Amino acid sequence: MSGGPAAPDPGAATGCALDAIYAGAMAARPARPGFDRDLRRPDRLLGLIAAAGLMPDPDRVILVTGSKGKGSTARLIAAGETAAGRRTLLFTSPEETTALDRIRLDGAVIGAEDFLRHHAALAPQFEALAAGLPAGEALSPFGQFLAIALSHAREVGADRLVIETGRGAAHDEAGRLRARIGVVTAILPEHLDRLGPTLADVAAEKLDIHGRCGRTILTATAARTGRDAGIRLADALVVGAPPVDAADDRPGWLRQDLALARAALVADEIDPMAAVVAEALDRMAASVPSxxxxxxxxxxxxxxxxxxxxxxxxxxxxxxxxxxxxxxxxxxxxxxxxxxxxxxxxxxxxxxxxxxxxxxxxxxxxxxxxxxxxxxxxxxxxxxxxxxxxxxxxxxxxxxxxxxxxxxxxxxxxxxxxxxxxxxxxxxxxxxxxxxxxxx
Structure with missing residues (x-):
């Protein structure tokens, strides 16, 4: 029997780190009613990210937003990027099974040790920023996870960062990043109490990324919703709905996500029909959590x-x-x-x-x-x-x-x-x- 001290339990340590990330949001419950544009302050954590030297090179970033299919589309794009030989960090929200699987490198979930190291480096800055907030406000857990993901991406030298935005885009930390490519899936009347009150308001939130992306790719329905809301998207690439295929049991939205992912890969100079990439897309389409x-x-x-x-x-x-x-x-x-x-x-x-x-x-x-x-x-x-x-x-x-x-x-x-x-x-x-x- 060893007489040395017991090794630290990474599971327990991870639980403590997650408690710290969520503590402010839990203490601030119930959430104040109102719209994200009036309540959320993404510049706080973005300022921390910039000060820590973690702001990513926009030419390496692909943003994905929308009301339906953004997580699946992000996963598909990341799978194609990895298959093409690029070291790819994927950031999604919410988690699939555990909190750590929000952050993946070439398909592998970030290890507990890596997560804890990045969190430990950022925690003093999180705490200092939180200490100065007005009563009843809290740091966004989403933004804290994003900061950890960006720290990991910098450490490993990721070639591409495929980042799924949060509920909106205009008023969450991910949606405020600059990017090489921005992808917009469906725009639906969801979260009207936070993004609305109208569908036009939701469209404005989602399509806000257009001004910060070198190339915007979106569905035909999202483009139509944007036009109806008076949003100009003249230089965007519109991807139509794939034809109905009774032999394909996948839902229409997933086939649309595949079409968007292929278009994003083409825009990033990857051939989605190349055998290794096409196989990776098919495998991912069969395993998306949605x-x-x-x-x-x-x-x-x-x-x-x-x-x-x-x-x-x-x-x-x-x-x-x-x-x-x-x-x-x-x-x-x-x-x-x-x-x-x-x-x-x-x-x-x-x-x-x-x-x-x-x-x-x-x-x-x-x-x-x-x-x-x-x-x-x-x-x-x-x-x-x-x-x-x-x-x-x-x-x-x-x-x-x-x-x-x-x-x-x-x-x-x-x-x-x-x-x-x-x-x-x-x-x-x-x-x-x-x-x-x-x-x-």
């Missing part, structure tokens, strides 16, 4: 799709799932398009069972109080198709719910809703349902 399928050891099929707005759903694909007898679990909070989602699923022959999540994840709070609209639509009637509340990290409960929904006839189950809900569903599939991955 959509997928798995088959359990006993043959049950479970799918998942991130959707908080009916406009992002692929009606044709849903109709095919309805005809095939799929059953749906839906979990969305009151600030999402609850009625639109339920109606779209019903039209496709996919009546939904609601799931109420509860508990706290970072600065987010869940529970019956933020699922009132879901309960009003799905909590009535003899069948009362509303489940929960379930803790957002209660994997065994989610496993039981997936199996109960499929029933004795093992009907396929589709989980639709927020990333928090899908994170729980994927964990249930991995740990409780003994699932094996299945290509779409």
């Amino acid at each position: 959509w997928g399928r798995a088959t359990t050891a006993d043959g049950r099929e479970i799918g998942w799709e991130a959707a908080v707005q009916a406009a992002s759903l692929d009606a044709g694909r849903l109709a095919r799932l309805g005809q095939a007898g799929w059953r749906v679990l839906l979990s969305v909070t009151d600030d999402k398009d609850v009625d639109g989602l339920i109606d779209a699923l019903a039209i496709a022959g996919l009546p939904a069972h609601g799931v109420v999540l509860q508990g706290r994840r970072g600065p987010l709070v869940h529970g019956p109080g933020v699922h009132r609209r879901l309960a009003a639509r799905l909590g009535q009637g003899p069948d009362a198709p509303l489940y929960g509340p379930i803790d957002h990290d209660d994997v065994p409960a989610m496993v039981r719910l997936l199996y109960d929904t499929g029933g004795a006839d093992a009907a396929p189950v589709l989980a639709v809703g927020t990333q928090t809900f899908l994170r729980l569903v994927r964990a249930a599939i991995r740990t409780g349902a003994d699932a094996r991955s299945q290509s779409p």
